[in-house]
Structure formats: structure tokens, C-alpha cells
Amino acid sequence: MLVRTEKLKKHFTIGKGQILHAVDGISLTIDENEILGLVGESGSGKSTFGKALIGLHPRTSGEAYYNGERLPDRFSTKDHLHYSKQMQMIFQDPYSSLNPRMTVLDIVGEGPTIQGQQSNLEIRDKVAFWLERVGLNADHMSRYPHEFSGGQRQRIGIARAMIIEPRFVVCDEPISALDVSVQAQVINLLDELKQSMGLTLLFIAHDLSMVRYVSDRMAVMYLGSLTEVGPSNDVFFEPQHPYTQFLVESNPEPDPNLERSRAFKPIVGEITSPVNVDAGCRFADRCPRVMDRCQVETPELIAISGDRQVACHLFD
């Protein structure tokens, strides 16, 4: 295993004794050369988890390990310099994540420049190499982000992360802002990079069909905690946790016959507030199979078979 977290928590104090439990005790492992898909609704804490994992947010408590080394709770500049050689991130919004006043050369070359050790000429060659590698024209390196389309910008973001040649990359909704025809281009590129560079990816997204397609294993998050973890196809086709079942049922598929035959009542209510959360299952107030116990006791993630884990009292 390459990455591991142990009860990782990230709380934000939002004033007047209010604490927002964005990530509330996540224990997860990611194996070398694996794509782990992390799904959940907005506000479930999946992006915060990704950022806390690679040190972009200091952790409130819990542990995170990379390659057996314990990561510091709060990254110093030195830690960032050290770990950014191995851990990188690709951001959701290809518009706001690129500095509009920097050229593509500056953006993609910034990482190696900060890392030092290379001459400007070497960096330039490397940028050219990586632009071609992600399917952009190396002659365009003196252009600015606004001269590119959304899909091309996302490729710039990918080149910026990959030029460091990291082992582990957090992809935070890398395709949500893109059109369908372009999404497939980016997914295939990520898959190809994973194969050729032996990358390990944490793929954060809310599009269930795409996550199932892309990832080896899938983890489902709800209100800061995990509800279910397992091989993607198993979680998708045989969801065990009542929340995962709802999520899968809510997910429409591009097949009219299937949609017509779907007997489905949408889940009632909405994701509740993650502020000042008490003990008990996070999903209890919307769960159709709720028991008394669910209101008072927080379910732990337990193994129900070799590679499946579920956090639900129904499986105790």
C-alpha cells in the first residue's frame, strides 16, 4: 500500500463554538498503481479529504502515511518541497486553477523551477515534452490560459502535475467541467499515464458511472465519513449500504429501456449540515432502514467480505 489514513479528521471552526466536521475520521488505504475512486455529494467532504491527505489542509487529528512515512499534521514549506515531488494534485476548475497572468511555460515549469536543480533550458525542454505528452502543441507554451479551451486547460493542469513525475496524484473532479466528448479524452489520458508511469490515483468525482469506469476500487463518502468501500463493480452493482443503494438508484443511465423499467422512489430530504455533528450514523435521518441504535452509535467501517467494507449497523 502506498497511501494510508487512520481516522483522519479535518474540522473547521466557523465561529461561535460552531465546528464544521468536513472530514470526520476516515481510514482508507490506497495500493500502489491503483485508482481509488472517491464519490459523494457536494458537501460530503471528499475534496477536503484529498487536500488534507497531501498537506494542503492541516489535519485536525488522525494520521496519514505515504510510503510508510508518517506525514506531518501541518506541512512546513520544507515538507511541501519534499512531498510535492511525490504527491501532486489536479484541480476541478480548469479556469480558476491556472493563473491568467502566467504563460503555459511558467505554469507548467513552475514546479521544476521551485524544486531547483535544473537550468531554464532543461525546464523548457521538459515543459515541451509534457505538453506534447498530454496532447497539446509545444509551440503554444508562450500562450496564456485564456487562449485555450476547457479541455486543453485541463491538460495544462495535468501536465503541471505530471512534470514532477509524482507517484501519487489526487484528481479532484478533473472532468466535471468538461463536455462529454472531451471527458473521454481526459480519462483516457489519465489511464494511459497510470499505465506508463505506474501512477497511483485518488480520483474524486460525483459522476458514479465515470468513477466506476475509471477506478479499481470505490469509496463512498457521506457527511465526512465513509459508508462503503470495495471493488468498483461490486459497489456499483451490489451496493450494500442503504445510502450507496440510493446513490446508485438515483444515477440515471443513457439507456431509455432501462430507465423506463426502473421502479424507483427518490430519496427524501437532503444532506444535513456537517456543523456540530453528534454521535450516531450520519445517514440515520434519511435512512429507510433506520434502527434506534443508529441515532446514538456511530457505525464503524467493518469488513463484510475480503475486500468489501461497510459502515452500517445492519451488518454487525
Added chain:
Amino acid sequence: MDTILSVKDLEVEFSTYGGTVKAVRGVSFDVTRGETLAIVGESGCGKSVTVQSLMGLIPMPPGRITNGTATLNGKSILNLPAAEANKFRGVEIGMIFQDPMSSLNPTMTIGDQIAETLKVHRGKSDREAFSMAVELLERTHIPEASKRAKQYPFEFSGGMLQRAMIAQSLACNPAILIADEPTTALDVTIQAQILELMLELQRTENMSIILITHDLAVVARMADRVAVMYAGQVIESGTVDDIFYRSSHPYTLGLKEAMPSNTHDRDKSLTPILGSPPDLFKPPTGCGYCARCPYAMSVCAEHLPPATRISESHEAKCWLHHATAPRIKELHQLDDQDAG
């Protein structure tokens, strides 16, 4: 059939510093009572501009409707003066938008905003309009509607705001509801709730829906008929089964190949559509899709393909359907393949 809205050869362009953008280039479609027509396409294909021009929501200038007609129950609705347009906007056609947060007035309570519609169009008194607003919120299943009606948009979640928008659009019992990407900003579980609500209201009110979306999965759940748009034109139209099971345009096929279907195993890789849509400052003389089309022929770049009728309900604009064109397995196998 009972056609309520009929759009013919609609063309819309915008003057900008960079030149004139031909956003909509000859779009025609009909909407019959009680049906859902989905208009699908990627960003920039002209789907939103099409419906906005019907509603008179295109700022003119810089926009211009240069050609075409649109009739609602036999009356022309294009290029009307504002006073005339206000007689059918929100009355006979309701509209909901992608981003309910920016479409509602942040300084007015939800109830007052819905009541305003009723006061303006139906001449209701303040009190009567407000209590009707509460009823409308109840009809869209907003819990504690009378309390929620006194709240402001910022106190609502995204899903609840979209319900409030739907409530407002229903105020005058419109014959048609135009929904422009109504669930794009919402989570999949909330999306399921809103789609279910739209289907329920359609059944009870016998309302027609024009659904604008880029999401083929939403189309599969909602639509009776589909128009696929690309580069300002409808390139294929038909029933939902025609489009999904008997796709007859390479772009429609390409969209389907680019998406993971849920029977798809991981070994088969997605087939992206390479390249990007044409520049509508200089619209192509031939087929808009030909630069990205794997089957493009020389005629495609030079002449606009005519609409070919595939069946009673199904039409596609592609030269491959010409009698002398080569037969492509993916497009012509449809003859012997059925929806099942």
C-alpha cells in the same frame, strides 16, 4: 397530433467585436401537448440560445433573429415588443434555469417572488397571491411551505431553490415548461428528486416540457422525443428510442461511445471525439461535424447535408444516408437491429 409550439428555420446571430457569431443556424422543431422534447448538445451548440430567443430573452443588440418563425398555438411569438411578449412569457410558457440562485431575486422572499407573478399576470391581490404562492410551494413538495415562503433565496439549498423556481413557473399553469439544464448544478440524488417532480407535474397538468441538457442519461430518463444539436443546427431528431438505439448521425454515435455505459467492462476504453466544435464566427460551408467525423467524405466539407428521413419519426442530417454513400456498419446496421 396536437402541436402547441412550432419552430421553423430559426437563425440567431450575435454581433461582437470579433465579428458575427452565428449561434443558431436554421433550427426547426415541434412540441405537442403533454410530451417532453429534449434538446441535447455540448456547450456552445446553440441549445440555450434557441429557447431564449423563443422567450424573447436574447438581448438585442447584440443579438438578432435573422430568420425563421415560431408559433405558439398559431400565434407568432418572435420579435414581439416587450408588452406583447409579457402576455405569453410566464403565462403560456414557463421557464426554469440552470442556476436558481442567480435567477431569483436575493432581496425578495421566495413567496413574494412567486406572488409577484400572480399579481402581474392574473391581477390577484397581495394576500391572495401570497397564499397561492404557498400552495404552489406545497405542490412542489417544499416542507413547511408557509414558513419557507417567508424566507429569502440564501436560506434555501440548491434543490429547494429549483423547486421554488418550478413553483413560480407553474403559477399561471403554462402549457409548456422550458427547463434549461435544470439539474446540472445539483447532486445526483437531488437531481432524481427534481426530475421525478417534473414528471409528476407533467402527468397532473398535462404540460409539455422542453428539456435542454447535455446529459444523455437525463435524456434517457425524461424524454419522449430528442433533438440533437451541433454547431447551431439540429443534426438528428427522433423518438428517444430512435436516438439511443438507432442513432443515425456520427455525432450521436460518438457521444454514446464517449460515455461509460453501465454494462461496459473496464477493459474496453472510451472512444473520445477528437478535436473541438467549429468556430461559429466562420461557420463551415459543409457539415459542422465533418472535421471531427471519422467517416467524413469530401462532399461533407463542401455542402450542407440535407435532412434524410430514416423513419416516420426519425430524421438525420448526414451525407452517409445519401443513396451513393458508402454503407457504414455502425450507422446502417440499424435496419436489422431492434431496440429489444
